[in-house]
Amino acid sequence: MPRTDQTLTMNEQGFLAVNAHAMPWEERFNEHIGRALFRKELFNDAETGVLVRLVRYPAGVINPKHTHPCGHGMYVLEGNLVTHKGTFGPGHFVWFPEGEAMEHGASAEGDVTVVFVTNKAFRIDYVI
Numbered sequence: 001m002p003r004t005d006q007t008l009t010m011n012e013q014g015f016l017a018v019n020a021h022a023m024p025w026e027e028r029f030n031e032h033i034g035r036a037l038f039r040k041e042l043f044n045d046a047e048t049g050v051l052v053r054l055v056r057y058p059a060g061v062i063n064p065k066h067t068h069p070c071g072h073g074m075y076v077l078e079g080n081l082v083t084h085k086g087t088f089g090p091g092h093f094v095w096f097p098e099g100e101a102m103e104h105g106a107s108a109e110g111d112v113t114v115v116f117v118t119n120k121a122f123r124i125d126y127v128i
Helices: none
Strands: 008-010 016-018 026-030 035-044 051-057 062-067 072-078 081-083 086-088 093-096 102-106 112-118
Touching: 016 035, 051 102, 081 093, 081 112, 093 102
Parallel strands: none
Antiparallel strands: 008 016, 026 035, 035 051, 051 112, 062 102, 072 093, 072 112, 081 086, 081 102
16 A cells, blocks of 8 residues: 655656645745745656646736746636636636736735646746
């Protein structure tokens, strides 16, 4: 029986189980926002660039207009995700197409935590 207190379990066939509760939040300062965002890297495939993260935006923090060379989705776990297309609460999945100029972050009322998924290598390009 697998241990549930382990942070990461991976076997040689590529099966992966991650205990995100056991992982600390990684603080990542963003100079375009002037604040830190927080993340937990759950999966990153070096061959395809596909990645899965937990991301937490502090209350009121919005990532300003930017694009990505990949599509990416956010599944809202807690709080309200504010985007250029509307505000979405827990249980909503939002997909942002590759190349779309977008903004997203947390409402002023509280932090938002999302599962963040990309379809290929991730990069962020800010629109000036």
